[in-house]
Amino acid sequence: MAPPVSCFLFVVLFSASCKVITSLDKNCTEKEANKTYNCENLGLRGIPDTLPNTTEVLEFGFNFLPTIQVTTFSRLIDLIFLDLTRCQINWVHEDTFQSHHQLNTIVLTGNPLIFMAETSLNGPTSLKHLFLIQTGLSNLQFIPVHNLENLESLYLGSNHISSIRLPVNFPTQNLKVLDFQNNAIHYLSSQDVNSLKQATNLSLNCNGNDIKDIEPGAFRSKVFQSLKFGGTFDLSVILKGLQNSTTQSLWLGTYEDTDEQDLTSAMLAGLCDMSVESINLQKHHFSNLSSTTFQCFTRLQELDLTETHLRELPSGIEGMNSLKKLVLNVNKFDQLCQINAASFPSLTDLHIKGNLQKLDLGVGCLEKLENLQRLDLSHSNIEASDCCNLPLKNLFHLQYLNLSYNMPIGLQSEAFQECPKLQLLDLAFTHLHVNALQRPFQNLSRLQALNLSHCLLNTNNQHLLEGLLDLRYLNLQGNRFQDGSILKTNLLQPVGSLEILILSSCELLSLDQEAFHSLGKMRHIDLSHNSLTGNSIGALSHLKGTYLNLAANSICIIPAHLLPILSQQSTINLSHNPLDCTCSNIHFITWYKENLQKLEGSEETVCANPPFLTGVKLSEVKLSCGMTAVGIFFLVIFVFLLTILLIFSVKFLLRWKYQHI
Numbered sequence: 319m320a321p322p323v324s325c326f327l328f329v330v331l332f333s334a335s336c337k338v339i340t341s342l343d344k345n346c347t348e349k350e351a352n353k354t355y356n357c358e359n360l361g362l363r364g365i366p367d368t369l370p371n372t373t374e375v376l377e378f379g380f381n382f383l384p385t386i387q388v389t390t391f392s393r394l395i396d397l398i399f400l401d402l403t404r405c406q407i408n409w410v411h412e413d414t415f416q417s418h419h420q421l422n423t424i425v426l427t428g429n430p431l432i433f434m435a436e437t438s439l440n441g442p443t444s445l446k447h448l449f450l451i452q453t454g455l456s457n458l459q460f461i462p463v464h465n466l467e468n469l470e471s472l473y474l475g476s477n478h479i480s481s482i483r484l485p486v487n488f489p490t491q492n493l494k495v496l497d498f499q500n501n502a503i504h505y506l507s508s509q510d511v512n513s514l515k516q517a518t519n520l521s522l523n524c525n526g527n528d529i530k531d532i533e534p535g536a537f538r539s540k541v542f543q544s545l546k547f548g549g550t551f552d553l554s555v556i557l558k559g560l561q562n563s564t565t566q567s568l569w570l571g572t573y574e575d576t577d578e579q580d581l582t583s584a585m586l587a588g589l590c591d592m593s594v595e596s597i598n599l600q601k602h603h604f605s606n607l608s609s610t611t612f613q614c615f616t617r618l619q620e621l622d623l624t625e626t627h628l629r630e631l632p633s634g635i636e637g638m639n640s641l642k643k644l645v646l647n648v649n650k651f652d653q654l655c656q657i658n659a660a661s662f663p664s665l666t667d668l669h670i671k672g673n674l675q676k677l678d679l680g681v682g683c684l685e686k687l688e689n690l691q692r693l694d695l696s697h698s699n700i701e702a703s704d705c706c707n708l709p710l711k712n713l714f715h716l717q718y719l720n721l722s723y724n725m726p727i728g729l730q731s732e733a734f735q736e737c738p739k740l741q742l743l744d745l746a747f748t749h750l751h752v753n754a755l756q757r758p759f760q761n762l763s764r765l766q767a768l769n770l771s772h773c774l775l776n777t778n779n780q781h782l783l784e785g786l787l788d789l790r791y792l793n794l795q796g797n798r799f800q801d802g803s804i805l806k807t808n809l810l811q812p813v814g815s816l817e818i819l820i821l822s823s824c825e826l827l828s829l830d831q832e833a834f835h836s837l838g839k840m841r842h843i844d845l846s847h848n849s850l851t852g853n854s855i856g857a858l859s860h861l862k863g864t865y866l867n868l869a870a871n872s873i874c875i876i877p878a879h880l881l882p883i884l885s886q887q888s889t890i891n892l893s894h895n896p897l898d899c900t901c902s903n904i905h906f907i908t909w910y911k912e913n914l915q916k917l918e919g920s921e922e923t924v925c926a927n928p929p930f931l932t933g934v935k936l937s938e939v940k941l942s943c944g945m946t947a948v949g950i951f952f953l954v955i956f957v958f959l960l961t962i963l964l965i966f967s968v969k970f971l972l973r974w975k976y977q978h979i
């Protein structure tokens with residue numbers, strides 16, 4: 319009749335975790351103590367008393383403030399940013415912001431403004447950004463101009479404005495952004511444009527205005543940072559208006575739902591009479607595309623022809639020696655040579671992303687692009703049995719190559735010999751065929767980042783990563799390893815310079831204790847979303863100061879001898895593991911509470927076992943294992959009584975024995 323040992327186990331749940339009961343009085347969310355608050359959509363009719371006077375950033379949209387006046391925000395004199403989106407504001411009274419000297423941004427978007435007092439914006443001496451989008455404005459005289467000397471951006475989109483002409487007394491000297499998107503501006507005259515003459519380096523947005531005409535030369539001798547006239551039916555009227563003007567970028571794209579005339583070389587002729595560095599013509603159709611279409615593009619540095627329904631670029635385009643960046647995304651090429659790359663010999667950036675046809679890379683189609691540094695061919699339905707030396711022929715200066723999200727690609731040894739200066743290679747989500755013993759990345763001694771996530775790699779090929787002498791970042795997410803295990807000899811051996819390794823969602827069950835022994839420089843290792851157990855931590859014993867993500871694995875118990883390995887790392891994520899909160903794991907639980915500052919995701923780091931502790935945060939579990947003082951007291955009494963009983967029974971036995979002699 320030995321006392322059951324379990325009697326001495328007292329498991330005490332210390333603090334019951336009950337969620338804070340949300341009451342009906344809704345409070346603003348604090349984003350930064352005493353400074354940044356979000357009070358959006360709380361049905362408020364005024365500034366709540368709970369907001370501190372020191373509030374600097376206030377997001378107050380979607381409440382109800384039909385009038386705002388001097389008393390409304392008078393307490394919050396430190397305001398810097400105030401968002402009043404859709405508060406049903408009709409009236410902005412005198413001196414509403416009179417004591418808000420630091421206020422720099424006011425957002426009045428989506429308020430049906432009826433009246434703004436002449437002095438309503440007085441006070442903020444450095445008001446820089448004013449949003450009056452969707453406020454029902456039809457006349458720019460409505461905006462109180464007092465105190466706007468420092469205004470840098472004025473957003474007037476989605477109103478009923480019919481002219482960009484600012485009132486004569488409107489201070490434009492610091493204006494950098496003037497946004498008239500989606501208004502009713504159909505005509506621009508020289509006088510309209512002259513009203514902006516003090517603004518230098520202005521970005522003027524007139525997208526979505528259905529502009530029918532601009533006075534020819536209205537923009538002459540003006541200099542802009544950017545001009546946007548997207549969604550215009552006839553581009554030639556725009557270009558006539560822009561004669562003899564200068565702009566860094568010109569956005570002339572169109573939209574799905576806009577009628578537009580097909581572009582001809584005659585319509586684009588106006589580009590010859592202005593100075594522009596970068597043009598966007600997205601979503602237009604070209605009619606009778608030929609080399610003459612491009613005759614006025616010769617001084618361009620950037621050209622964006624995204625989704626312009628191109629099947630090829632004409633041969634014989636001449637003089638485009640200045641072009642550095644060409645964007646041909648979402649077109650219909652079926653062979654890379656159809657872009658006639660030789661016409662753009664100075665290109666450094668080429669983007670052919672999201673091609674709508676299956677794209678054949680061909681042979682040497684880009685070989686004239688000796689200066690090419692960045693090439694994006696992602697999402698372009700590329701299929702190639704033997705990539706990439708023939709297609710990338712002569713791209714000696716290429717640094718960035720994106721081949722992600724394509725169809726199956728086969729790589730042989732030294733598949734990137736032609737571009738030895740590659741620094742970043744993205745092959746994510748492209749199924750790679752690499753035969754055993756092949757070394758596709760040999761010669762990429764400058765490559766720093768390699769994304770091989772979801773490539774269905776053959777991870778048994780121990781030579782796969784050979785030659786990557788300077789690799790810092792490797793993403794192997796979503797690739798599988800044989801038997802769910804990374805063995806002692808594995809494909810990671812050649813990449814000793816790795817600093818960041820992603821092995822999440824690789825269906826890993828175990829790691830050999832020496833799986834990572836060649837990786838001494840690691841700073842960040844992500845092993846989340848696998849099925850690893852606590853014992854796998856042994857494989858990290860040589861790492862120090864790393865970020866370690868072990869979230870969403872199968873870790874129940876972490877044995878005491880592995881805890882020093884965790885202690886020497888900088889940040890650890892153990893969330894979403896089926897952790898055991900019984901005394902068999904007491905060493906780990908004690909360690910956990912002592913090292914909370916190292917752990918991230920502790921809200922989601924909860925017990926899975928025993929059942930009565932399921933879902934309780936590990937940081938809040940209180941276990942007491944081994945004997946308590948009370949237990950020891952009873953044990954002593956018990957042993958004492960047992961001894962007395964024994965002595966008596968011996969005595970009794972002896973006496974009985976003698977009596978029967």
Ligand SMILES: *[C@@H]1O[C@H](CO)[C@@H](O)[C@H](O)[C@H]1NC(C)=O
Pocket residue numbers: 340341342343344345368
């Ligand atoms: C709102 O704040 C007050 C005062 O700080 C506090 O007493 C109350 O519990 C809070 N309400 C909610 C729902 O958080």
Ligand SMILES: *[C@@H]1O[C@H](CO)[C@@H](O)[C@H](O)[C@H]1NC(C)=O
Pocket residue numbers: 351352
């Ligand atoms: C916020 O303000 C309160 C009261 O003025 C002060 O005690 C607290 O230290 C402040 N907190 C921060 C983070 O500034």
Ligand SMILES: *[C@@H]1O[C@H](CO)[C@@H](O)[C@H](O)[C@H]1NC(C)=O
Pocket residue numbers: 371392393
């Ligand atoms: C906040 O400002 C109001 C009005 O200026 C003042 O009455 C109040 O005492 C201030 N509150 C604090 C905590 O400073």
Ligand SMILES: *[C@@H]1O[C@H](CO)[C@@H](O)[C@H](O)[C@H]1NC(C)=O
Pocket residue numbers: 494519521543
């Ligand atoms: C013009 O504005 C752009 C961005 O708006 C800025 O990057 C550029 O430096 C400015 N140029 C001058 C000369 O102020």
Ligand SMILES: *[C@@H]1O[C@H](CO)[C@@H](O)[C@H](O)[C@H]1NC(C)=O
Pocket residue numbers: 534535538561562
């Ligand atoms: C543009 O400049 C040229 C040459 O300076 C001049 O001949 C022409 O008249 C100007 N056009 C307009 C519309 O200002």
Ligand SMILES: *[C@@H]1O[C@H](CO)[C@@H](O)[C@H](O)[C@H]1NC(C)=O
Pocket residue numbers: 606608610
């Ligand atoms: C198409 O362009 C060619 C060459 O510029 C020209 O000869 C031809 O007349 C144009 N056809 C139409 C219909 O505009």
Ligand SMILES: *[C@@H]1O[C@H](CO)[C@@H](O)[C@H](O)[C@H]1NC(C)=O
Pocket residue numbers: 671696697720721722723742744
């Ligand atoms: C490569 O392209 C994909 C898809 O367009 C994109 O998500 C990814 O960020 C790109 N990779 C890099 C390194 O920019």
Ligand SMILES: *[C@@H]1O[C@H](CO)[C@@H](O)[C@H](O)[C@H]1NC(C)=O
Pocket residue numbers: 732735760761
């Ligand atoms: C590529 O690397 C291999 C092995 O390091 C070397 O023998 C070969 O000459 C290199 N090729 C080029 C083109 O650099």
Ligand SMILES: *[C@@H]1O[C@H](CO)[C@@H](O)[C@H](O)[C@H]1NC(C)=O
Pocket residue numbers: 722744746767768769791793
């Ligand atoms: C591949 O990794 C690089 C480097 O972190 C990243 O920029 C890129 O977005 C990743 N590619 C995809 C398709 O997510």
Ligand SMILES: *[C@@H]1O[C@H](CO)[C@@H](O)[C@H](O)[C@H]1NC(C)=O
Pocket residue numbers: 846867869870891892893918919920
């Ligand atoms: C912990 O890792 C999981 C899985 O990667 C991630 O979703 C979560 O955001 C991380 N927690 C924190 C606090 O970063």
